[in-house]
Amino acid sequence: MEGLVNLVNGIIWSPALIYLCLGAGLFYSIMTRFVQVRLFGEMVRLLFTGKSSADGISSFQALAVALAGRVGMGNIAGVAAAIGFGGPGAVFWMWVVAFLGASTAYVESTLAQIYKERDVITGEYRGGPAYYFERALGQKWYGILFAIASILACGMFLPGVQANGVLSAFTQLMGEGTTMNVAGLEVGSMRLIGLAIILVVLGIIIFGGIKRIATFTEYAVPFMAVGYIVLALIIMFSNFSLIPDIFGLIISDAFTAQAGFGAAIGWGVKRGIYSNEAGQGTGPHAAAAAEVQHPSQQGLVQAFSVYVDTLLVCSATAFMILSTGMYNIQGTLPEGQFILQNVAATTEINSPAFTQMAMESVYGTTGNVFIAVAVFFFAFTTILAYYYIAEVNVAYLTRFIGRGANKTGLFLVKILIMVMVAYGALNSAGYIWAIGDIGVGLMAWLNIVGILVIFFVARPTLTMLKDYEAQLKAGVTRYTFDPAKFGIKNAPYWEERHLKEQQRIAAQDPLNKEHR
Structure with a gap:
């Protein structure tokens, strides 16, 4: 099974996907005139505007849910893996993916x-790639294909990576405990205890729906992200004299990588996309749930989340690891040999170990404890985001079948994700990461190709950006969006909203000629 997984992973993550991700980000950056730079101030302003409603969540809550998906094991174990397999230069390519990917995140989230649309059963806002492929392209089969791929990826392939990281950090802190045989696997008792805690808390939250998920992530994600960055900054400033050298190492190694130029790009892009999810098609699900006045607003907020994920949290991890020297570099050499070895050869690269060792070298046992806690919150909130994505796509597939099919589908996906959390927690880290990469790659292929086709067919996101910037320049206090004005069809929520806005204006000014 592991050999098959690695084979499929190698096919999906061929150089074609790596350059497709970079090329799409560069293309959208140019077409939007680098919106990720020009409207950076507006991104920050929008974080704290807008309120939740009975049907939708606030922009900040949507950001938190999206960040819950973005800020996870990719920021702690993923960065370590990028350095361990691709050398320090892989960090540079993570930065490139984040900078270019912010424009891709704007496009997919605006779409x-x-x-x-409103869920026909719950009334909640639903949206994402499956919805915009059906409505913008008129290709329902492609929407169904993406929905199935995302349920497989977020319901089966990806939760195990996060769960494995949580339990790896937990057992590095607490030890494995007494070895027990569970379904043919030798598992420590402490790992089982940690798994039981995760499953209980996970069940309580996901059975509460998007409102409960949004409320939890709204507080948990910012708290842990800020705390993590602060401790990382302390480590950076305690090694202040090394910062220029580390920057120099990352930049120089990006093009003459210790592990090979191809390895640096490959691992940097792969782990960058896994971490910030730009182009992967996961962020749009939370973006669609937000209550906003104009589609571009949430697109800009989601673009900002890519910066938070990679340029802040991932960079913090990279500087901790590199400044303390707590890493090895394993290239294509025979197993057990290293290009660079600073720590024990038995240290698992695809795990939070490098980050824990870096933190412990400065803060002692307290640092190790903090990383274990950070890993728990980062990874746990990501599992919640994965569940929500799977839920939206189950709702997409069952929305016209009926309430019974919807309830059954949602119940089954809850059970599925809990089973896969248990499976991932009990299996080896490398194997689980490979499965996770298959899930990321499947969604990325389908989503990036789809949004490029939408761009060449209709260009709705560029139209939205121009319209929003025009209203921003005019200084309006209440933004509006009329899909018919721009020839955009199959946008039922905004069509209904614009009609109500027109009726509101007519009621306030019954003599207005436009509304007689």
Whole structure:
């Protein structure tokens, strides 16, 4: 099974996907005139505007849910793996993916807002790639294909990576405990205890729906992210004299990588996309759930989340690891040999170990404890985000079948994700990461190709950006969006909203000629 997983992973993550991700980000950056730079101030302002409603969540809550998916094991174990297999230069390519990917995140999240709809059963806002592929392209089969791929990826392939990281950090702190045989696997008792705690808390939250998920992530994600970055900054400043050298190492190694130029790009892009999810098609699900006045607003907020994930949290991890020297570099050499070895050869690269060792070298046991706690919150909130993505796509597939099919589908996906959390927690880290990469790659292929086709067919996101910037320049206090004005069809939520806005204006000014 492991050999098959690695084979499929190698096919999906061929150089074609790596350059497709970079090329799409560069393309959208140019077409939007680098919106990720020009409107950076507006991104920050929008974080704290807008309120939740009975049907939708606030922009900040949507950001938190999206960050819950973005800020996870990719930021702690993923960065370590990128350095361990691709050398320090892989960090540079993670930065490149984040900078270019912010424009991709804007495009996919704006599309999710334009083509979102109300759930026919719950009334909640639903949207994402499956919805905009059906409505913008008129290709329902492609929407169904993406929905199935995302349920497989977020319901089966990806939760195990996060769960494995949580339990790896937990057992590095507490020890494995007494070895027990569980379904043919030798598992420590402490790992089982940690797994039981995760499953209980996970069940309580996911059975509460998007409102409960949003409320939990709204507080947990910012708290842990800020705390993690602060401790990382302390380590950086305690090694202040090394910062220029570390920057120099990352930049120089990006093009003459210790592990090979191809390895640096490959691992940097792969782990960058896994971490910030730009182009992967996961962020749009949370973006669609937000209550906003204009589709571009949530697109800009989601673009900012890519910066938070990679340029802040991932960079913090990289500087901790590199400044303390707590890493090895394993290239394509025979197993057991290293290009660079600073720590024990038995240290698992695909785990939080490098980060824990870096933190412990400065803060002692307290640092190890903090990383274990950070890993728990980062990874746990990511599992919640994965569940929500799977839920939205189950709702997409069952929305016209009926309430019974919807309830059954949602119940089954809850059980599925809990089973896969247990499976991932009990299996080896390398194997589970490979499965996770298959899930990321499947979604990325389908989503990036789809949004590029939408761009060449209709260009709705560029139209939205121009419209939003025009209203921003005019200084309006209440933003509006009329899909018919721009020839955009199949946008039921915004069509209904614009009609109500027109009726509100007419009621306030019954003599207005436009509304007689």
